[in-house]
Amino acid sequence: MAPDFPGIPSSPWHMWRSDAGRWWATRARRFDPDDEYEGAYRTVDGDTQLDLVRSIAQQESAAAVRLATRLARTEEAPLRTGDAC
Template identity: 40%
Template sequence: MSFDRHLAEIAREFPEWTIWRSDAGRWWATRHRLLTEHERDAGCAMTIDADDPDGLRERLLEQRACLPETEPDR
């Protein structure tokens, strides 16, 4: 599958992220919004990277799973 096709598929699957591939060949994703303190405490990251598109998809799924269900009472 071509680079562009991988990029488009991941971007469609994870619309809350900007996906790109660096000149060095690494795959990156960064969120469209800032994380809350609660999300950071839960282990969520603003930007992640991987060696290949499959690795990036796996990391994005991990990030989706780390999102807390609700914000704590303030």
């Protein structure tokens, strides 16, 4: 089976071109539910392959920023009595 992105054998996105010529991609694994609630899309489209890759990059980048924000909040939260270290 050929990779969806040439040169990237294990892309988490599956990409195809519709009969109408539009490019589509869907992510093999779901985003974190919080990311989806905040607008992460598992399926994206674009007029060109480049537009599609940009849409994928925007989704992955936004999810990474949200994850970093959640991790930063966790690190800043003080431990309460009984919390595991």
